[in-house]
Amino acid sequence: MNYEGKVYRPWIEADSFLIQTTLGCSHNKCTFCDMFRDKKFRIRDLDDIFRDIDEARTCFRRLRSIFLIDGNVLALKTDFLLKVLNKITETFPEMEKISLYAGLNDLRRKSIDELKQLKAAGLSKVYTGLESGDPVVLECIGKGLTPEQAKQGMAHAKSAGIEVLISIIFGIGGKERSREHIVATTELLNILQPEELAPMALTIQPGTILAQQVASGEFVQATPMQILEEEKYMLENLEDFKMMYWGDHGNNIETLRGMLPAYRDFFLQKIEYAITNNPVTKKEVLLTSPW
Template identity: 60%
Template sequence: MQYQGKVYRPWMEANSLLIQATLGCSTNHCTFCTMFDDKRFKIRDLDDIFRDIEQARRVNPRVESIFLIDGNVMAIRTEILLKIINKVTATFPELTHLALYSGFNDFRRKSIADLKAIKDAGVTTAYSGLESGDPQVLKQVDKRMTREQAIEGMAMAKEAGIKVLASFIFGLGGRDRSVEHAINTTSLLNIMQPDAIAPMVLAVQPGSQLEQQVNRGEFILPTQLQVLQEEKYLLENLEDFDCYYWGDHGNNVSPMRGEWPAVRQPFLQRINQHIEHNNAANQNIIQSFAW
């Protein structure tokens, strides 16, 4: 396998085989992220991708789950992406799960027919970074996506039958915009109703633009209590649509996961216990660790 640069995948894809289809991220502007700073975005040569797929087949007698990396694999032109997917499914006929990263704007840049063709070819799940539902926070972190665009992209993926996991970041509004970040992110999720959500606590990555903003005093990190209150607001106000709650990221104060909405009350009890009894809740700054 000819992996290039740093390799990332969602924590819930820990047991998936990774096939590198792109290098880097097609946007790569977000102030909090350094995942792909070591490379410029490009689509790998098909011959190289196919060689990796064939090599993976030679060394793996059975593969049921594959995740296509790097960032924004959905940005690949549909005809090229279909060739990659078809090669994967032909090489691994036992496959039951094929996932990739996709920005919500990547859905929007394709037609419904394209998205349906990608789904029919074998893609089951797309991981999409929402980050926040607050317009000001989205602008501050240079996400280059609006609430309206996220809603449109989600609707297109749903129409095509592609399951979407939406990730977002507790604390991304900082100390001054914590309440608005929680309210507007929850309201956006209620509109979009993704198949799964993955909340995680903000971690300041070394070398990121966000780190520079923190050092200059332009971004004040939230308190641990604010982060807990953001999750409490989410748990109290997220509507009763079916989705999976992947709240067990390593940086989360109270890691927990389960089928929503059945887990609402036990999750709320845990968050309230942390707010009332966890000594860390009284600390003046969040405790989180770089990736």
């Protein structure tokens, strides 16, 4: 395979084969993210993508799941992405799932008809970073997204029948805006009602704008206790819609994975136990590993 630069995929896609379709991220302005700082966004040549797909066929007798990288692949024109999807399903008739990264704005900018075409061509699920439902936090982290735009993007996905996994970040509001961040995020999630949710604790990535803000004192990190309280608040206040909860990111204080609302009480018991007993709550900063 011809991979360029650092390669990322969600931990949930550990068993999926990766096909690099774009290079970098078309937004690439989030203050907390360094995933694609080493790349300028561009689209790979279609022939190169096809060659990788053909090569994968020679390597695997059966391949059931493919994840398209790099960043927001859904920013591609629909006709181009349809050619990629059709090539995958023609080459791998046994394919069960094709997923990719997308921004909620990418979903919003596609028409429902376009998204339905992509769904029919094999697109199963998109992974998208909401990070926060608080418009102040979204502005501060350079997300380029408003809550209203998030609602529009999710509505398009639901109308097209494309599943959406949303990621949020505990602690992204910092010490001073922890409460506002989690209240607004929970309220927005209750409107969006994604099929899957992947919450993770904030990691300060070296070399990012956020890392500079931490060093200067402009951004004061939320404490581990605040991070646990954010997760507790969210779990207590999410409405009873069916959703897979992937709370098992390596940087989270507690490892929680299961369906909501069925596992809500069990998750809350674990969070409440951690609040009372985990020594990390006595620390000022949660130490996490860069991606």
